[in-house]
Amino acid sequence: MVDALVQLGQLLLVLLIAPLLTGYVRKIKAHLVRRRGPRVIQPYRDLLKLLRKEVVLAENASWVFRVAPYIIFATTWIAVALVPTFATGLVLSGAADFIAIVALLGSARFMLALAGLDVGTSFGGIGSSREMMIASLAEPALLMVVFTVSLLAGSTQLSSVASFIQGPEVGLRVSLAMALVGLVMVAIAENARIPVDNPATHLELTMVHEAMILEYSGRHLAVIEAAASLKLLLYLSVIACVFAPWGIAVAGDSLENYAISLLLYGLKLAAGGFLLAVFETAIAKMRVFRVPDFLGAALMLGLLATLLLFVSRNA
Amino acid sequence: MALEVLLWCVAAHLASAPVALVERSKKATPFTYAAALGISAIALGTAIWSLLAAPVGAQTLHLPIGLPWLGACVRLDPLAAAFLVVVNLGSAAASLYGLGYGRHEKEPRRVLPFFPAFLAGMNLVVLADDAFTFLLSWEFMSLSSWALVMAHHRESGNARAGYIYLLMASVGTVSLLLGFGLLAGPGGGYAFDAIRANSVSASVSAAVLALGLFGAGSKSGLVPLHVWLPLAHPAAPSHISALMSGVMTKVAVYGFIRIVFDLSGPPAWWWGAVVLLFGGVTAALGVLQALMEHDLKRLLAYHTVENIGIIFIGLGLALAFRANSMPAAAALAMTAAIFHVFNHSVFKSLLFFGSGAVLTATGERDMERLGGLVHTMPLTAFAFLIGSAAISALPPFNGFVSEWLTFQAILLSPQLPQWILKFLTPAVGALLALSAALAATCFVKAFGMSFLGRPRSRAALDAHETDAFSLTAMAVFVILCLAAGILPGYVIDALGPAVQAAVGTQLPPQTGMGWFTIVPIAEVRSSYNGFVLFILVALASVLAAYIIHRWASHAVRRSAPWDCGYPDPSPATQYTAGSFAQPIRRVFGSVVFRAREEIHIPAPGDTGPARMRVDLRDLVWDALYAPIDRIVSVTADGLNRFQFMTIRGYLTLVAAALVTLLVILAIWH
Numbered sequence: 011m012v013d014a015l016v017q018l019g020q021l022l023l024v025l026l027i028a029p030l031l032t033g034y035v036r037k038i039k040a041h042l043v044r045r046r047g048p049r050v051i052q053p054y055r056d057l058l059k060l061l062r063k064e065v066v067l068a069e070n071a072s073w074v075f076r077v078a079p080y081i082i083f084a085t086t087w088i089a090v091a092l093v094p095t096f097a098t099g100l101v102l103s104g105a106a107d108f109i110a111i112v113a114l115l116g117s118a119r120f121m122l123a124l125a126g127l128d129v130g131t132s133f134g135g136i137g138s139s140r141e142m143m144i145a146s147l148a149e150p151a152l153l154m155v156v157f158t159v160s161l162l163a164g165s166t167q168l169s170s171v172a173s174f175i176q177g178p179e180v181g182l183r184v185s186l187a188m189a190l191v192g193l194v195m196v197a198i199a200e201n202a203r204i205p206v207d208n209p210a211t212h213l214e215l216t217m218v219h220e221a222m223i224l225e226y227s228g229r230h231l232a233v234i235e236a237a238a239s240l241k242l243l244l245y246l247s248v249i250a251c252v253f254a255p256w257g258i259a260v261a262g263d264s265l266e267n268y269a270i271s272l273l274l275y276g277l278k279l280a281a282g283g284f285l286l287a288v289f290e291t292a293i294a295k296m297r298v299f300r301v302p303d304f305l306g307a308a309l310m311l312g313l314l315a316t317l318l319l320f321v322s323r324n325a
Numbered sequence: 326m327a328l329e330v331l332l333w334c335v336a337a338h339l340a341s342a343p344v345a346l347v348e349r350s351k352k353a354t355p356f357t358y359a360a361a362l363g364i365s366a367i368a369l370g371t372a373i374w375s376l377l378a379a380p381v382g383a384q385t386l387h388l389p390i391g392l393p394w395l396g397a398c399v400r401l402d403p404l405a406a407a408f409l410v411v412v413n414l415g416s417a418a419a420s421l422y423g424l425g426y427g428r429h430e431k432e433p434r435r436v437l438p439f440f441p442a443f444l445a446g447m448n449l450v451v452l453a454d455d456a457f458t459f460l461l462s463w464e465f466m467s468l469s470s471w472a473l474v475m476a477h478h479r480e481s482g483n484a485r486a487g488y489i490y491l492l493m494a495s496v497g498t499v500s501l502l503l504g505f506g507l508l509a510g511p512g513g514g515y516a517f518d519a520i521r522a523n524s525v526s527a528s529v530s531a532a533v534l535a536l537g538l539f540g541a542g543s544k545s546g547l548v549p550l551h552v553w554l555p556l557a558h559p560a561a562p563s564h565i566s567a568l569m570s571g572v573m574t575k576v577a578v579y580g581f582i583r584i585v586f587d588l589s590g591p592p593a594w595w596w597g598a599v600v601l602l603f604g605g606v607t608a609a610l611g612v613l614q615a616l617m618e619h620d621l622k623r624l625l626a627y628h629t630v631e632n633i634g635i636i637f638i639g640l641g642l643a644l645a646f647r648a649n650s651m652p653a654a655a656a657l658a659m660t661a662a663i664f665h666v667f668n669h670s671v672f673k674s675l676l677f678f679g680s681g682a683v684l685t686a687t688g689e690r691d692m693e694r695l696g697g698l699v700h701t702m703p704l705t706a707f708a709f710l711i712g713s714a715a716i717s718a719l720p721p722f723n724g725f726v727s728e729w730l731t732f733q734a735i736l737l738s739p740q741l742p743q744w745i746l747k748f749l750t751p752a753v754g755a756l757l758a759l760s761a762a763l764a765a766t767c768f769v770k771a772f773g774m775s776f777l778g779r780p781r782s783r784a785a786l787d788a789h790e791t792d793a794f795s796l797t798a799m800a801v802f803v804i805l806c807l808a809a810g811i812l813p814g815y816v817i818d819a820l821g822p823a824v825q826a827a828v829g830t831q832l833p834p835q836t837g838m839g840w841f842t843i844v845p846i847a848e849v850r851s852s853y854n855g856f857v858l859f860i861l862v863a864l865a866s867v868l869a870a871y872i873i874h875r876w877a878s879h880a881v882r883r884s885a886p887w888d889c890g891y892p893d894p895s896p897a898t899q900y901t902a903g904s905f906a907q908p909i910r911r912v913f914g915s916v917v918f919r920a921r922e923e924i925h926i927p928a929p930g931d932t933g934p935a936r937m938r939v940d941l942r943d944l945v946w947d948a949l950y951a952p953i954d955r956i957v958s959v960t961a962d963g964l965n966r967f968q969f970m971t972i973r974g975y976l977t978l979v980a981a982a983l984v985t986l987l988v989i990l991a992i993w994h
Contacts, residue, residue, distance in 0.1 A: 061873060061877040061878060062877055062878050063878060064878060064880035064881065064882055065878075065880065065881045065882070066882050066884050066887075067881055067882065067883050067884070068883075068884065068885070068886040068887070069883050069884065069885060069886070070697070070700070070779060070886075072699040072700055072777065073699070073703070074699060074706075074710070074777060080866040080867075080869050080870045081862070081866050083865075083866065083869055084861075084862045084863075084864075084865035084866035084869060085862055087865055088858065088861045088862050088865055091861075102857060102861070104842055104848065104852045104854060105842070105852075105853070105854035105857040105858055105861075106720075106853065106854070106858055107851050107852065107853060109729055109732055109851075110720055110725075110729065110853055110858070113718065113719060113720050113725055113729075114720055114858070114862075116717075116718075116719055116762075116765060117714070117719040117720060119765075120714065120717060120719055120765055120768075120769060123769045123773070124710075124769060124772060124773055124777060127769070127773035127774075127777045127778055127900070128699075128773075128777045128778065129778070129886045129888075130696065130697070130777070130778030130779035130886075130896065130899045131886050131887075131888040131892060131899070132888070132893075132898050132899060132900060133888055133889055134888075134900070135778075135899060135900020135904065135905065136900065138769060138773065138900070138905070139900060139904065139905045139906075139907070139908055140908055142765070142766040142769050142770075142905075142909075143766070143908035143909055143912065145762060145765070145766070146759070146762040146763045146765070146766045146909065147762075147912070148762075149758065149761070149762035149765075150755060150758035150759040150761075150762050153732075153754075153755075153758040154754075154755060154758065157735075157736065157751065157754060160736055161736060161739060164850065165849055165850045165851060166732075166733070166736065166850070166851040167849065167850070167851060167852070170849050170850075212889075224887060224888070224889065225886060225887055225888075228878065228880075229873050229877055229878055232873075233869060233873070298908075299908075299911060302908075302911075302912045309755070309759075312755075313751065313752070313755050316751040316754070316755075317748065317751050317752075319739065320738075320739050320747045320748070320750065320751050321747055321748075
C-alpha cells in the first residue's frame with residue numbers, strides 16, 4: 011500500500027518539479043553571466059501560456075505530427091517515474107530495468123525524429139538527421155554504462171544498483187569513475203546542452219533539438235517542452251540514483267526517513283543543476299561534426315569500463 | 326499424427342503447384358494463393374498444437390521414397406515444431422497478401438507454380454531426419470526461390486542477382502554436403518539418428534562447425550557471405566521477398582542449430598567465440614549498409630543481414646555457455662535467439678508487405694522519389710510504423726524483448742572462464758547496442774522519407790491505399806508485434822520445449838510470474854513487463870491529451886509551414902534519404918565504406934547545376950569476391966584457348982593425354 015502511494019507520489023512529483031529544475035538551471039546560468047534572468051517559475055508560466063494557445067498546424071501535417079507530442083511526453087514521464095528518485099521499492103520498478111528505461115527514451119526520440127520529418131521542411135530534416143546521429147552514438151554509450159553498473163551490482167534493476175552502491179563492498183573503482191564520466195557526457199548530449207547543442211539558440215545552422223520542434227506550437231509545444239524538462243530530470247535522477255544513492259528511502263522506512271530522503275533528493279538535484287550550469291557557462295559549443303568524437307569518447311569509456319569488469323571483478 | 330498432417334500439407338502444396346500451369350484463365354492466381362493459405366493455416370495449426378500440447382519427444386516416420394537403401398526419414402520434435410510455426414505463419418500471411426498483391430503480377434505463370442513448391446521445400450527442410458532428405462529439400466527450396474527471384478528477369482540487375490544467388494546457394498549446399506559426409510563418417514550412416522550415435526573426433530567436429538557455418542551462413546546472410554542477399558531478396562515480388570527474408574533465412578538458422586547443437590556432439594568453447602564474432606560483425610555491417618541504401622526493399626534486405634547477426638550472437642552465447650556447462654545461461658541465450666527468429670520473421674514480413682504496397686501504389690522503390698504517403702495510404706503507413714518501431718527494438722514491441730534477453734545473456738558472460746570470450750563478449754555487446762541504435766536511425770529514415778514529408782514525385786502524390794487482403798495480412802502482423810511485445814512470457818514458455826531440445830534445459834516458466842512480468846534468471850537481477858509499460862504509456866498519453874483538450878485548449882488553425890520564415894514550395898528542398906544519412910556516412914563511412922564525396926560547384930556566372938557524387942565501396946566484395954572473380958576469369962580465358970584449336974592441335978592433345986595416362990599407369994604398377 012505504501013509502495014503504491016510512493017509510486018503515485020513519484021509520478022506526480024517528477025511532473026511537478028521538472029519545470030522547476032529547468033528554470034533553476036536557467037537562473038544559475040543567468041547569474042553566472044551577471045544577468046538577473048527570469049524567475050525560476052518562468053517555465054511553469056510558459057507551459058500554461060502555451061497550453062491555452064491554439065495550435066497553428068502546418069497544412070500538410072499528418073496524424074503522426076499530432077500524436078507524437080503526447081507519446082513523447084507519456085514515454086518520458088513513465089521512464090522518469092520508474093527511476094528510484096527519493097525511494098526504492100516502487101511498485102512498478104519491476105516493469106522496467108535500466109535497459110528498458112534507456113529503450114523507453116529511445117521510443118520517445120524515435121517519435122520526435124519522425125515528427126521533425128513530417129511537415130517536410132529542411133530544418134525539420136536537419137534536426138532529425140543530426141538527432142539520430144547523436145543518438146546512435148549516445149545510446150550505445152549509455153548502454154555500456156548500464157553494462158558497467160549492472161555487472162558490478164549483478165543486476166540491471168536500478169533499485170538493486172542503488173542498494174549495492176550504498177553497500178560496503180563498493181569502494182573506489184576505476185570502472186565506476188569511467189562510467190560516471192561516460193554517463194555525464196551522454197546526459198549532456200541527450201539533453202541538448204552545450205557543448206553538443208544549445209537549448210537557447212535559434213541559429214539555424216547549429217540547432218538540433220530546436221530544429222526538430224520548429225513547426226510545433228501551442229499545446230503540442232507545451233507537452234514537448236515538458237518532456238524535455240522531464241528528460242533532464244531523468245538524467246540527473248539516474249546519476250543521483252546510481253552514483254550518489256545515499257539517504258534514499260527503502261520500502262518500510264518511517265515517514266520522517268521519507269521526508270529526509272525527499273529533502274536529500276532536492277539537494278542532489280540542486281547540486282547537479284548547479285554543476286550543469288557552471289559547465290555550460292564555462293565551455294564553448296563545438297561544431298556538429300566534432301560531436302561524434304565527443305560521444306565516441308563516451309562510448310570508449312563505457313566499453314573500457316565494461317571490459318575491465320569482465321577481466322577483473324575488482325576493477 | 327501431427328507429422329502425418331504436416332506431410333500431407335507438403336504433398337498438397339506440391340500437388341497445387343502444377344495447377345497454375347494447366348489453368349490458363351485468371352482464376353489461377355486466387356486459386357493458388359487461396360490453396361496455399363488454407364494448407365499453410367492447417368500446417369500452422371498443427372505446428373502450434375504439437376509445440377504446445379503434444380507430449381514431449383519426437384515423432385518419426387520412415388517413408389519408402391528416395392534412395393532405396395535409405396528411404397526418407399522425417400521427424401517432428403519441438404525444435405522443428407517451433408521453426409514450422411515460423412515457416413507456416415509467414416507462408417499463410419504471404420499467401421493472404423498474395424491474394425491481393427498477386428493481381429498486379431504481369432506474368433503470373435512465372436510466379437504461381439514456384440510459390441507452393443517453395444513453401445513445400447521450406448517445410449521439408451525442417452522435417453527432414455536424414456542428410457539426403459535434408460539436402461534434397463534444401464536444394465529444392467533454393468531452386469524454387471531462385472525461380473521466383475528470376476520472375477522479373479527482364480528488369481535490370483535481376484538476372485545478375487539471380488546468377489549470384491544461384492552460385493552462392495550451390496556453394497553453400499556443397500559445404501553442407503561435405504559437412505554431412507564428415508558427420509556420417511566412413512560407415513555412411515546418413516540418417517540423423519545414426520549421426521547422433523556416431524561420435525566424431527574433435528578435429529572433425531570443428532570442420533563440421535566450419536562447414537555448417539559456411540553452408541547455413543551463406544543461406545542466411547552471414548557476413549561475408551551476405552552479398553547475394555540484398556540483391557536477390559528485393560528482386561522477387563514483395564510477398565516472396567517477405568518469405569525469403571523473413572522465413573527462408575530462418576530455415577537456414579534452423580539448419581545451423583540442427584547441425585551444430587544437435588548432430589555434432591558437445592561443443593568446444595571456441596565455437597562460441599567464432600559464432601559470436603561473425604554475429605557481431607554481421608549485425609553492425611548489415612545495419613551500416615542499410616543506412617547507406619535508398620532503395621526501400623534493399624534497405625530491408627540489409628536489415629535482414631543485421632538481424633541474422635543478432636540471432637547468431639544469441640547462438641554463439643548459447644554455444645559458449647553450453648561448452649562451459651552453464652545450462653541456465655545457455656537456455657537464456659537460446660531463448661533470445663529463437664525468440665528473435667520469431668520476431669524477425671514477423672516484423673520483416675510486415676515491412677516487406679508494406680514496401681510491396683508502396684511499390685504497387687507508386688511503382689517506386691527509391692525513397693528519393695517517395696514521400697507524403699501517410700496522407701494517401703494511412704493504414705499501410707500505420708502498419709509500417711509499427712513494423713519500424715518493432716525492428717528498431719523499441720518497447721513495448723516484440724523486437725525489444727528479444728534484444729533485452731540477448732543483453733541479459735551477455736551480462737551473464739563474465740562467469741565464462743576463457744580469456745578470449747571475456748574480451749569478445751563485451752565488444753560484441755557494444756556492437757549489438759550500436760546496431761540497435763543505428764537501426765532506429767535507419768527506420769526513422771525509411772519511414773520518414775517514404776511516408777512523411779511532401780511527395781517527391783508525381784507517382785507518390787497519386788498513390789492510393791492498397792487492397793483489403795494485403796491490409797489484413799499486415800494487420801495480423803501488427804497485432805503479433807504488439808502481442809509478443811507485451812505478453813512475452815507466453816512466447817517464451819511456448820518456445821521452452823524447442824530450447825530444451827537444442828540445449829538441454831529451458832528457462833523457468835514465465836507465465837506464472839504475475840502481471841505478465843518476465844524474469845529470466847531472478848527477480849533481483851532483472852525483470853521486464855511490457856504489458857505494464859504499454860498500459861502506463863497508453864494511459865498517460867490519453868490522459869494528457871484528454872486533460873489538455875478538455876481544460877486547456879483544443880483549437881487548431883491550419884496554416885503554411887513556418888520553417889523559420891523561409892518555406893519553399895518545392896518538395897525538392899526537403900531533406901532526402903541521402904542527406905539524412907550524411908552525418909552517419911561521415912562518422913562511419915570513411916572507414917567502413919571508404920566513402921568519398923566529389924563536389925562540383927560551377928564557376929560564378931555559370932548557370933549549370935552544382936553536383937555532388939558519393940562513392941561508396943563494398944570492402945567485403947573488394948577483398949573477397951573480386952579476387953575470386955578475377956582468378957576465375959583469368960583461368961577461363963586461359964582455358965578458352967582450347968576451344969579454338971586446329972584439328973591437328975586437338976589430335977596432338979589427345980595423343981599427349983593418352984601417352985601421359987599410359988606412362989602414369991606404367992609407373993603405378
